[in-house]
Amino acid sequence: MMAGDLPLDVSRETLAKLEIYVEMLRKWNVAINLVAKSTLEDLWQRHIVDSAQLAEHFGDVTGTWLDLGSGGGLPGLVLAIIAQGQGRDLHFHLVESDLRKATFLRQVAQRLELPVTVSAVRIESLAPQNADVISARALAPLKVLCSHAARHMAADGFAIFPKGSHAAAEIDEARAIWDFTVETYPSLTNADAEVIKVKNIRHV
Numbered sequence: 001m002m003a004g005d006l007p008l009d010v011s012r013e014t015l016a017k018l019e020i021y022v023e024m025l026r027k028w029n030v031a032i033n034l035v036a037k038s039t040l041e042d043l044w045q046r047h048i049v050d051s052a053q054l055a056e057h058f059g060d061v062t063g064t065w066l067d068l069g070s071g072g073g074l075p076g077l078v079l080a081i082i083a084q085g086q087g088r089d090l091h092f093h094l095v096e097s098d099l100r101k102a103t104f105l106r107q108v109a110q111r112l113e114l115p116v117t118v119s120a121v122r123i124e125s126l127a128p129q130n131a132d133v134i135s136a137r138a139l140a141p142l143k144v145l146c147s148h149a150a151r152h153m154a155a156d157g158f159a160i161f162p163k164g165s166h167a168a169a170e171i172d173e174a175r176a177i178w179d180f181t182v183e184t185y186p187s188l189t190n191a192d193a194e195v196i197k198v199k200n201i202r203h204v
């Protein structure tokens, strides 16, 4: 494991928890497609570091962090491990409609004693959450994410989405339907990709 690749300092305990998580991810991935098998060789950089970079946006936020379409826990579980290690007052709510993936998320959360709740439902059927932060990775284009965020985000909250090389096009497309403010940050794991932070989402 390469702690030095992480975009932040983490304690030995946090690193140990990340290692256990990765070990469980690899084990369960034999039976469930949590991450593409083609990415297993580079799992740490492709998935753990790529998720961990969102921790740079913790700032002084407290409350509920809602991660939509968590899959194998990316970025939700990685961020919960880091936030817990930093002693942050953040609770992570992971939404994943696939029951087997949701079971995996609960098993990791239980084993690592993380501040995590898992809802095994479709996002569309989840009651409005008033979340302080919303994240989603590899779930949907920005125009769809804006619709989820508009429903589930607190008025003063923000959404943070790792995006690929089409972030600018997705922003343009979303603007036809949604009004919002957006900040973009270069991805630390992919020179062509960006992380976008979205606030004040309203229908046009």
Ligand SMILES: C[S@@+](CC[C@H](N)C(=O)[O-])C[C@H]1O[C@@H](n2cnc3c(N)ncnc32)[C@H](O)[C@@H]1O
Binding pocket: 034, 035, 068, 069, 070, 071, 072, 073, 074, 075, 095, 096, 097, 098, 101, 121, 122, 123, 124, 136, 137, 138, 139
């Ligand atoms: C492409 S995977 C990405 C998973 C993870 N975020 C990652 O980066 O590896 C998308 C995940 O979202 C879940 N998902 C898709 N649509 C959903 C919905 N409407 N409600 C809840 N989960 C959904 C799928 O089951 C899948 O696990």
